[in-house]
Amino acid sequence: xxxxxxxxxxxxxxxxxxxxxxxxxxxxxxxxxxxxxxxxxxxxxxxxxxxxxxxxxxxxxxxxxxxxxxxxxxxxxxxxxxxxxxxxxxxxxxxxxxxxxxxxxxxxxxxxxxxxxxxxxxxxxxxxxxxxxxxxxxxxxxxxxxxxxxxxxxxxxxxxxxxxxxxxxxxxxxxxxxxxxxxxxxxxxxxxxxxxxxxxxxxxxxxxxxxxxxxxxxxxxxxxxxxxxxxxxxxxxxxxxxxxxxxxxxxxxxxxxxxxxxxxxxxxxxxxxxxxxxxxxxxxxxxxxxxxxxxxxxxxxxxxxxxxxxxxxxxxxxxxxxxxxxxxxxxxxxxxxxxxxxxxxxxxxxxxxxxxxxxxxxxxxxxxxxxxxxxxxxxxxxxxxxxxxxxxxxxxxx
Numbered sequence: 178x179x180x181x182x183x184x185x186x187x188x189x190x191x192x193x194x195x196x197x198x199x200x201x202x203x204x205x206x207x208x209x210x211x212x213x214x215x216x217x218x219x220x221x222x223x224x225x226x227x228x229x230x231x232x233x234x235x236x237x238x239x240x241x242x243x244x245x246x247x248x249x250x251x252x253x254x255x256x257x258x259x260x261x262x263x264x265x266x267x268x269x270x271x272x273x274x275x276x277x278x279x280x281x282x283x284x285x286x287x288x289x290x291x292x293x294x295x296x297x298x299x300x301x302x303x304x305x306x307x308x309x310x311x312x313x314x315x316x317x318x319x320x321x322x323x324x325x326x327x328x329x330x331x332x333x334x335x336x337x338x339x340x341x342x343x344x345x346x347x348x349x350x351x352x353x354x355x356x357x358x359x360x361x362x363x364x365x366x367x368x369x370x371x372x373x374x375x376x377x378x379x380x381x382x383x384x385x386x387x388x389x390x391x392x393x394x395x396x397x398x399x400x401x402x403x404x405x406x407x408x409x410x411x412x413x414x415x416x417x418x419x420x421x422x423x424x425x426x427x428x429x430x431x432x433x434x435x436x437x438x439x440x441x442x443x444x445x446x447x448x449x450x451x452x453x454x455x456x457x458x459x460x461x462x463x464x465x466x467x468x469x470x471x472x473x474x475x476x477x478x479x480x481x482x483x484x485x486x487x488x489x490x491x492x493x494x495x496x497x498x499x500x501x502x503x504x505x506x507x508x509x510x511x512x513x514x515x516x517x518x519x520x521x522x523x524x525x526x527x528x529x530x531x532x533x534x535x536x537x538x539x540x541x542x543x544x545x546x547x548x549x550x551x552x553x554x555x556x557x558x559x560x561x562x563x564x565x566x567x568x569x570x571x572x573x574x575x
Contacts, residue, residue: 182209183216188461190232191225191416193295193424200236207238213246221253224417227300230254258299264288265298265386267354268306272388274325280317283309283380283391285359285401292383293392294424302417305346305355309393311377312360315344319538322347322356329538342366344536360535362393362401363445364408368512368521371400371445395429396438400447403454422454423462435467439474448477453486526554 186206189199220226230250233239239247268288275282284292287303295301310318323329327347343359363371379394393401402425406418442448452474459465475483512518527550533539539546 180212180215182206183212183219186211186216187219187223187225187229187416191220191223191228191420192232192462193228193300193420194427195232195236203232203236204238207233207241213243217246217249220250222415224302224415225420226250227254227257227302228420231297231300254299257302261287261291261298261301261303263352264303264306264354265291267349267352269386269388271306271308271322271325271356272385272390274321275318276389278317278321280314280321281311281377281391282318283377283393284383284385285309285362285393286405288385289383289392289398290421290424292385294421294428301421305357307357307359309359309362312373315358315360315535318358319344322358325349326351327356344538362397362404364404365521367524368517369404369445369447369450371397371447372441395425395433396441399425399429399433399438400441400445400451403451404447406454407450419454419457419461423458423464426455426458426464426466430467435470439470442474443477446477448474449479449482452478453482456486526557 185202189195189202189206192199195203216229217226220229230239231254233242233250239250242250265288268284272282272284285307287301288306291298291301291303308318319329327349329345329347342361342364343357347356347358348354349356361371361373362376363369376393376397379397380391381394383390383392392398399422402418402421406422438451442451452471455466455471455474459471512521530546533546533549534541534543537545537549
């Protein structure tokens, strides 16, 4: 297959820590006549360009790249590093602000992974700052951010998103930073009921530069990332998110209580998401969970979920650049019972009133609520309807 060398370079090169055998593979691949336009396009779309460029640079083989490709990698890597520095500095300011107000906060995803998994600001791209706060503190947090110069994006533009676990994003016009404030690490608490009281009890203290913060426990971090891998807003999963899961297995293998993790996945119904993520990790990176863990997870997966996972061929997706997504309305595949799937569909179109008010900061008597309810199903079906039908059609053919 003409693309297999490029695929190997993308998979092998986008790793935090390279073992000698992986370095040997890269040295061998770099000698081939590679399609660097294809590699660049995939590295950008899969959001792994910083890792790939870092490793090629550390191995001192960037001179084997075409000059214009090297320049493009260098430019994009510097841009990502610059944005990460800006977001990290802003995060520290927010942490100090909330610490002064005695308001607890857990740092999620990008910044937490940079601090605990990658240990370098240039290796993992950050799009925004994701924070988890206690549900009872949402209004206080919102007030603090608004007083700090942030503005909330207009709810009319945001409501087509069908998840209900964070507020409308905050944006700082001068600093060009976006903050998402979450109150739950489950995008759909009704179907994946994560015990948030336990999440807060298990949170771990973490330094971010000179500022103090909290991060998720290794078990909760893995659950959250496996959910995020398949349940992103657009429905697509990238190798960047898969790399995050791989690094968690490598870094926390001996700290994770695997029996506790299994029981939590069973309790919050995330076993299919965890099983799918770890199966892909084993298939692509040859990184395995402890013996017996995957079979135990598999017992809580439906035949349809297993069939969908087996149909995934990452290399084929990379080769053809076919979107690797599950349309938001098609996420019903992760829900086992037909009745619950129907409830999910209806709740996506018409969320409970209390969630609508919370997310868009609507007063009890606000007439905008009725406008949201009227417009929401039209926009969701317009935005995701075709994608959902195409997904269902591909599955039927498969």
